Amino acid sequence: MKLNQQTIEQLAEHLENAELQAFEVVKITEAHPDMDWDDAYAIQAEILRRKLARGNRVVGLKAGLTSRGKMKQMGVDTPVFGWLVDYFSVPDGGEIKTSELIHPKVEPEIVFVTKRALKGPGCHIGAVLAATDFVMPGIEIIDSRYKDFKFDLKSVIADNCSSTRFVLGGQAAPVAGLDLRTLGVVLEKNGEPVAVGAGAAVLGHPAAAIAALANHLGARGEEIPAGTMILSGGVTEAVSVQAGDSVNLRIQSLGSVSTRFI
Numbered sequence: 001m002k003l004n005q006q007t008i009e010q011l012a013e014h015l016e017n018a019e020l021q022a023f024e025v026v027k028i029t030e031a032h033p034d035m036d037w038d039d040a041y042a043i044q045a046e047i048l049r050r051k052l053a054r055g056n057r058v059v060g061l062k063a064g065l066t067s068r069g070k071m072k073q074m075g076v077d078t079p080v081f082g083w084l085v086d087y088f089s090v091p092d093g094g095e096i097k098t099s100e101l102i103h104p105k106v107e108p109e110i111v112f113v114t115k116r117a118l119k120g121p122g123c124h125i126g127a128v129l130a131a132t133d134f135v136m137p138g139i140e141i142i143d144s145r146y147k148d149f150k151f152d153l154k155s156v157i158a159d160n161c162s163s164t165r166f167v168l169g170g171q172a173a174p175v176a177g178l179d180l181r182t183l184g185v186v187l188e189k190n191g192e193p194v195a196v197g198a199g200a201a202v203l204g205h206p207a208a209a210i211a212a213l214a215n216h217l218g219a220r221g222e223e224i225p226a227g228t229m230i231l232s233g234g235v236t237e238a239v240s241v242q243a244g245d246s247v248n249l250r251i252q253s254l255g256s257v258s259t260r261f262i
């Protein structure tokens with residue numbers, strides 16, 4: 001690690017304030033060009049520590065930048081991982097206040113819920129499918145705290161991968177009998193399709209994103225516990241939204257989920 005504990009705590013406070021008070025900041029790598037991957041995840045962990053100390057609860061995990069569409073959109077080439085806390089969760093059909101956000105975008109996601117723990121290294125698609133209780137549709141709302149939504153990988157990891165809200169809905173279905181690679185995904189904004197894709201856009205198979213998360217945690221001596229909800233990453237590029245927009249996600253065989261921005 002290149003940063004000391006005091007700097008990690010200061011950067012975590014800075015990024016969390018930007019999230020909670022909805023203001024943009026410059027990429028933290030501008031002032032700390034030498035920070036490394038461990039520093040980035042340590043800042044992310046410190047933000048979570050602050051939230052847990054305030055009484056928030058972790059309700060899930062996420063993989064991000066797992067599809068070519070997203071990697072191309074953001075100019076990066078590696079998946080990233082983060083956590084989701086209770087107040088990020090919005091009920092299906094519920095409203096999201098744009099006044100609490102900076103420059104939100106929506107992403108269509110295939111969501112996994114595990115029934116058995118998954119631990120890397122060596123976790124693979126087969127192990128993920130065997131450990132999956134069900135999959136369902138989810139809309140993730142991301143809101144990078146960085147100016148103009150521009151970042152590098154270390155900055156975005158520290159910012160908990162731009163996480164801010166998510167909406168789950170549709171039908172929970174077991175993976176047996178589903179080919180997650182060919183599941184069609186249609187994201188609509190105000191009744192018009194704005195992004196269309198299929199599950200294979202996520203690392204060739206969305207379960208590969210969950211395996212990558214298990215391997216990432218395994219390298220740190222951690223695992224994905226049984227009963228964990230995980231967003232596997234945007235299938236398509238993210239779509240900007242503003243107050244007044246309604247968003248609906250349809251996933252083949254899994255139904256639909258929606259939200260409205262006010």
Ligand SMILES: O=C(O)C/C=C/C(=O)C(=O)O
Pocket residue numbers: 063064065066067070074107140142143144156161162232233234238
């Ligand atoms: O694009 C970002 O701001 C980083 C987060 C990405 C995702 O959440 C994703 O690709 O699903």
